[in-house]
Amino acid sequence: MKRFRRYAIALLAGLGGAVVVVGVALAQSPSPTDLMAEANAQYERGEYSGAAQQYEALIDSGYEDAALYYNLGNTYFKMGELGLAVLNYLRAEELSPRDADIRANLELARGRTVDRVESGGEALFASVSNLARRWVTVGEMGVLSLLLWIASAFAIGVLSVWRAIPRRQAVRNGAVVASAATLLSFLLLLSMLYANPNDDSGVVVASTVDVVSGPGEQYETEFTLHSGAQVRLIDSRQGWVRIALPGDDLQGWAPSVAVEALRHGG
Incomplete structure (x- = not known):
């Protein structure tokens, strides 16, 4: 009985120590608010690459917020990454559709893009x-x-x-x-x-991409798109994604790394 009691006391002590260690670790780990504040400070100092990495790390951890996507869009806009700026402004707009600042910056970024892709042909x-x-x-x-x-x-x-x-x-x-x-x-x-158009929507994030007639470099180029062009995602195959412009008049295949889905994991 005494031996069992000693084992029980040791087990409880071990569990208590584990709880304390976990509690200390959680207390020391920065909160999403702290990480956001740190990223914002980097942005204000002009450290755009570091700020973008912090914002992306927050998103990868599962944190999702209109302000986070908006700030990330602003950061990529400052870096000249129009495609990533448009992509994150669109994500921010979906979470906060009435925000005038998000809409204004989205239109500003779209105004800097090369391709003038007109929406249309929707059901x-x-x-x-x-x-x-x-x-x-x-x-x-x-x-x-x-x-x-x-x-x-x-x-x-x-x-x-x-x-x-x-x-x-x-x-x-x-x-x-x-x-x-x-x-x-x-x-x-x-x-x-x-009938959410964002479910199969994507944005060209490469500076330029040749859209070809099949999923491979050996196929003929159909047309060229530039960073920030919004497209519809149709299919994917071995590192290639089939895309279409609004109205489906122009379709083709592009490398997957050149186009990012609006939906995470898309």
Whole structure:
């Protein structure tokens, strides 16, 4: 029994020590806020390469924030990396679509690009989704749809339970309006979920890239794109990605390293 007690005490002491070590390690490791502040300080000092590395490390650790992508876009813009600047401004815009600074800097970066790629040829559902995403996020639209559904259900419930309710016509009109708004909001939400143009969107990050007719250097060049051009990703194969310009009038293959997907892991 005494031996068991000694083992138990030793085990508890070991666990306690491990907890203390882990706690000290966590306390000493910098928080995302500290890392962001350090990267911002490097940016202010003009140390753009170091700042970009810090921002990228934050993203690689799983931290995602509109301000982080915006700052990274600004950093790459200062470095003359238009493709990476456009890419990160787009990521920031998706998280904060009403931010005027993000939109202004995105347009500024696009204005410096060589290729003038006009959007067009989208299906109606995708066009509606694109328009909605310029003003609200998917999460915000989901909350709005839920609130409208609750309001319409409440109004319909009141009409069903209380037949002699005062101002019944006004409540009925409100129920009709709320129900119509609920239907519209759910349709917008569905379009944003299932017809999101960002799901297969990419940006040319190489200074120039020859787009060829097949997945290999031996194929004929179809056209050339430059840093910052936004494309649609169609397929990938052994270090090559098939891309298309808006409207799908021009398609071809480019090295995967020359194009980065808007979605991480895409």
